[in-house]
Amino acid sequence: MGTGSGDEAELVRRAQAGDAEAFRLLHEAHREVAFSVAWRLLGNREDALDVVQDAFIRAFERLDSLGEQASFRSWLLRIVSNRAIDWRRARRVRRTQSLQVHRDDQSGITEPAVADPPDVPLRQRELAEAIQAALDQLPADARTVLSMYATGEMTYQQIAEALGVPIGTVMSRLYHARRRMRDLLGDHLEAETARRQERTA
């Protein structure tokens, strides 16, 4: 469900008044982007789902503190990133070997993915693991700004609001974070650059 700023403001007002359906619609509208940010921050599907759940509970607990002009999404993602940072500190998250998880819908039990899913080329899996390993080595500020921008759903302004910093700081953090990723990815980046150049030639 897409919500324009006016629709979202109305949902927030209704939710603040205790409208459970408005709560649900806010969850439906923002759960995917929240999961996308949490997953990149934690590198683990189940931990990311737990952080998203916890973040929504906290957001709904404190919804009354959200000002009328503030963006619910930016505010929610600030909570998500803070909770992910706390999660990493508390749980000492271990990045799983595989970034994909298959769930048994009948049992509700999550099973780890097969180590080498046949439908995903080896190169892609190695690249995905290298990217997550590199993200894990970044400082929290750098990892957070990259995780938010990589969702493809947040503008610089929205990231700035979520992080509580000026847009210029977002730009600077993105630049330095990507430079650090370049250093950490090394050969993977060179191979990927060559592959993209061949594709566009």
Next chain:
Amino acid sequence: MSECEANEALLAAEADGVLGESERDALMAHLSGCTTCQSRLDEQRVVGALLRDQTPPPVSEQEWATQWQRIAEAVPQRRPAHKPTAGIGRPFWLPATMAAAVGFAAVVWFVAGRVSESFARPVEVALAGEAEIEELAIDDEQATGMIIQTSPEYAAVIWIDTEPQEEASL
């Protein structure tokens, strides 16, 4: 600061296609004579594209529905029933929390000794860090301070002397 250093943030914005026209013209003029910055711009684009190409694993509708059910069960029990405030600020229950902290300190005063004079004016500390402070003890030579988070943005500091006084405290 060199011109290249001054352009670093602009390279990120240009890589993401969000640079304004005037800034872009200035950056392009610099890039026409700087292969280092041109190379860094290419790096910004490739790394940015790599990160965006990594899509999160899928989450089924059933999983989302289960998550929503858990949230719905948790929220009515935990969401405070108080009036909406105009914006981000101190919640109305802050004075009650401070009063509770005062009461707690009064008990400690009676049991362990004299409470520091600073207790009379509990200091609110704006939280600067990203992590929430649940409870933190600060020790110095003369007093122990406890930081109790009273809202997402504020915490109260209660100072308690570590050495009980010889005379009666009451």
